[in-house]
Amino acid sequence: MPAATDDLEAARLRIYALQDGAMRAQALAFCLRNGVFERLSSGPSTPDDLGLAPRVAPALLAFLTSQGLAERDAEGRFRATPAAEAFLVRFSPRFAGGRSLLFQGFHEQIGRLGDALASGKPLADGGQADLFGGFDEEDQRWFAEGMLANAIAGAERLRCEVDFAPFQRLLDVGGSSGGYTLALLEAQPSLEATIFDLPAMRPLAEERIAEHGLDARCRFVAGSFFDDLLPRGHDVLLLANILHDWETPECRRILAACHAAIEPGGTIVVVEPMLAEDLSGPDHASVSGLTMAMLGGENRTQSRIVELLEEAGFGDAWRSAIGEQNSVVTARKRGGDA
C-alpha cells in the first residue's frame, strides 16, 4: 500500500481511538477499582483467577493486551506487563492509577464538555473555587491521590530542570499532600519546606510527611491563598499545577500573595502543563487544557506565564523546553542578591 494511504489509514484509526476514548477510560478505571492489575501482578492468572465474568473476560483481556498492559503465556494465562507493574499496581512507588479515579469524579462534567466549549465559560459559575470549596475530606483524598500520580513523575522532571541545591527553605503553595515537596526533600537533605494548602488537606499531608519520616524538615500550614497571608521566610516558592486552575484575575491575586511572601531575590518556580507558543501541542498539555476549559482555568503558553510573573514584580525569567506533561518557568523577586 502506498505511504500516503498508510498515513491516512493510521489517521483514521487515531480518529477511532478519539471517538471511543470514554470506553478506554472506563475499562481502565474498572480494572483499577476491581484489583485486576494486582491479581495480574501476583502471577500468571486465568480469567477465573481474575474474577471476571466469562462473557466479558475475552474482551477485557484483549483490550488490556492490545494496550500493552497484560501479556499471555504459552498456557493461555495472563500476567501484568512491566508498564502495568510500574504504573497500575496499587503499591508501586510510581502508581498512576489515581488519575483514573480523579477523572471518574469528573465523569458527569466531562459529559457536558461541549456546553463549556460552546459558551467559552467553565461549567460552574465559580470555576475551580466551586470545585475545591465543595471538597470534604474524602473528596480531598481522591483528588490528592490523582494529583500524586502526576507529582511523582513531575518532581522527577522538575529536578532535571531546576537545581534546588542553592535553596534552604521551600514554600509549596497549593502543595496538596506533598507529592512535589517530599520528593524534593528526599533528594536534597539540606532543604526544609512548608506545604501550604486548604485546611481539608491537613490530615492527608501530615500523614504522608510522617510516613516519609520528614516531620523535622517539613510542616503543613493551612489557609487560602486568596484570604490568608502566605508563610514567610522562604527563598524558593513552588507553584505546581496552580496557575492553570485559575482565570487571569485570580492568578494575579495568587502571584501578588507569592510576591509578598517570598524573600527579596527569592525564586518562584512555576511547573504545570504549558502549551507550545505555536499551539502545536503537546498532547497531554492540550487535553489537560480542555479539562481546564471545562472546570475553570487555562493551560497557558510560557510567554503568557512570564507576562503574569513580570506584572507581579518578578524578573530574570527562565523557561525550560516544552515538556509533554509539564513545562517550567522560573523567575526571581526583584531586589536582593539571592
Ligand SMILES: C[S@@+](CC[C@H](N)C(=O)[O-])C[C@H]1O[C@@H](n2cnc3c(N)ncnc32)[C@H](O)[C@@H]1O
Ligand atoms: C491541581 S492541585 C495541585 C496540587 C500540587 N501542587 C501538585 O501539583 O500535585 C491544586 C491544589 O490547590 C489547592 N487549593 C485550591 N484552592 C486553594 C486556596 N484557595 N488556597 C490554597 N490552596 C488551594 C488544592 O487543595 C489542591 O491541593
